[in-house]
Amino acid sequence: MKDSYLSIRSLSVDYQHKGERVRALESVDLSLARGQRGVIIGPSGCGKSTLISVLAGLNAHYSGQVLIDGNPPQGGGDTALILQDFGLLPWKTVWENVILGLQLRKKNPGQIKKTAEAVLEKLGLFSLAKRYPAQLSGGQRQRVAIARALVLEPKLLLMDEPFSSLDALTREEIQDFLLEIWEETRLSTLLITHNIEEAVFLGQKIFVMSSGPGRIQEEVENTMAGEGHLRGRVQFLEMCSYLRSFLHRRENNAAGA
Numbered sequence: 001m002k003d004s005y006l007s008i009r010s011l012s013v014d015y016q017h018k019g020e021r022v023r024a025l026e027s028v029d030l031s032l033a034r035g036q037r038g039v040i041i042g043p044s045g046c047g048k049s050t051l052i053s054v055l056a057g058l059n060a061h062y063s064g065q066v067l068i069d070g071n072p073p074q075g076g077g078d079t080a081l082i083l084q085d086f087g088l089l090p091w092k093t094v095w096e097n098v099i100l101g102l103q104l105r106k107k108n109p110g111q112i113k114k115t116a117e118a119v120l121e122k123l124g125l126f127s128l129a130k131r132y133p134a135q136l137s138g139g140q141r142q143r144v145a146i147a148r149a150l151v152l153e154p155k156l157l158l159m160d161e162p163f164s165s166l167d168a169l170t171r172e173e174i175q176d177f178l179l180e181i182w183e184e185t186r187l188s189t190l191l192i193t194h195n196i197e198e199a200v201f202l203g204q205k206i207f208v209m210s211s212g213p214g215r216i217q218e219e220v221e222n223t224m225a226g227e228g229h230l231r232g233r234v235q236f237l238e239m240c241s242y243l244r245s246f247l248h249r250r251e252n253n254a255a256g257a
């Protein structure tokens with residue numbers, strides 16, 4: 001059996017809203033091997049962001065067991081989180097944004113310079129180092145957000161709808177780019193998306209969630225993820241169509257309930 005890097009067992013999360021209990025996640029089981037790319041897909045409100053916030057160490061109010069490399073989520077450290085709006089500080093340059101996390105971790109200036117230069121070079125961003133986020137395209141901003149995560153040398157990369165504000169072509173370019181980075185780093189990655197094609201293109205393991213409360217309804221092993229020229233292939237379209245019908249079935253059931 002593969003070494004399970006991320007292991008979630010019977011995870012439930014409740015929120016309190018106006019004195020009422022809102023169950024956001026119920027009995028979620030999920031595991032990811034070291035170096036695997038997992039994708040979560042599901043309808044709005046099924047608890048995807050709640051799940052990511054638990055994994056990122058931002059929400060400790062849960063029941064069940066959550067282990068990342070054998071330890072409960074702590075935030076910072078070995079886990080990097082990339083959000084939908086990229087989270088870049090508009091008043092700082094690309095360089096300043098990228099080194100921020102290293103400065104917060106009190107790395108020495110020589111080490112910061114060396115690490116940041118290497119990552120910016122690798123991601124093709126070095127020539128943009130002095131620009132501000134507003135002077136970048138959406139795709140470039142997303143690459144800066146990825147650079148900012150990679151300089152911290154995380155062991156787990158969490159991404160919450162990271163490409164949703166990009167146009168379709170840029171989105172595909174960044175998906176290709178993420179695969180290239182993954183080939184080099186073999187970083188364990190869990191990505192949330194609403195986009196079925198993105199899930200099939202990137203996810204070696206795809207978790208389909210349903211809502212009310214959020215559960216994992218289906219787990220799909222997707223061996224074709226990451227293969228070249230995948231998007232036009234029949235198997236790719238078939239897998240997209242399978243997931244689409246599955247998600248629609250869930251929606252229809254929910255509407256009829």
Ligand SMILES: Nc1ncnc2c1ncn2[C@@H]1O[C@H](COP(=O)(O)OP(=O)(O)OP(=O)(O)O)[C@@H](O)[C@H]1O
Nearest residue numbers: 015016017022024043044045046047048049050051
């Ligand atoms: N702070 C909160 N207080 C009360 N209820 C909350 C809170 N945050 C989330 N919820 C509820 O928990 C459920 C899951 O929310 P969550 O944001 O995790 O879903 P999601 O799948 O990420 O949604 P989306 O795809 O729309 O971003 C929803 O029913 C939501 O209304």
